[in-house]
Amino acid sequence: xxxxxxxxxxxxxxxxxxxxxxxxxxxxxxxxxxxxxxxxxxxxxxxxxxxxxxxxxxxxxxxxxxxxxxxxxxxxxxxxxxxxxxxxxxxxxxxxxxxxxxx
Numbered sequence: 001x002x003x004x005x006x007x008x009x010x011x012x013x014x015x016x017x018x019x020x021x022x023x024x025x026x027x028x029x030x031x032x033x034x035x036x037x038x039x040x041x042x043x044x045x046x047x048x049x050x051x052x053x054x055x056x057x058x059x060x061x062x063x064x065x066x067x068x069x070x071x072x073x074x075x076x077x078x079x080x081x082x083x084x085x086x087x088x089x090x091x092x093x094x095x096x097x098x099x100x101x102x103x
Contacts, residue, residue, distance in 0.1 A: 006032070009059040013052050019043060031074060032064060038084045053082050 003025070010023045014036070021038040036056070038044040047053050061076040 005063055006034070006060065009056060009063065010036070013056040013059065014047070017043075017047070021047075032060075032079060034060065034080045036080065036082050037088065038082070041084045041086050044082060044084045044087075048082070056080070 006025050007023070014020045014023075019039050021036045021043070024035045024037075026033055036053070038047065044053075057076050057080055060080060061074070064074040064076070064079070
């Protein structure tokens with residue numbers, strides 16, 4: 001139901017960037033979850049500095065709180081992961097090193 005609205009919020013906030021991030025959303029334990037992946041850490045830092053990540057979080061929070069039950073409050077800080085391709089690559093490399101240590 002909200003999928004198109006989530007995408008519209010993303011497009012509104014990040015759509016005009018020269019290198020817009022990737023956007024994925026799904027559900028976990030009945031709540032929506034989002035991943036916004038920038039190409040570089042610098043792109044992510046710039047978006048944070050310009051208040052774009054905070055603006056996106058507020059839009060998503062407003063959408064989700066409208067439909068949320070009062071017994072299980074939606075926590076936007078747990079629902080959105082702002083990351084970069086560089087960070088994901090570093091996490092994968094770390095995981096490979098850790099797996100090698102355990103052999």
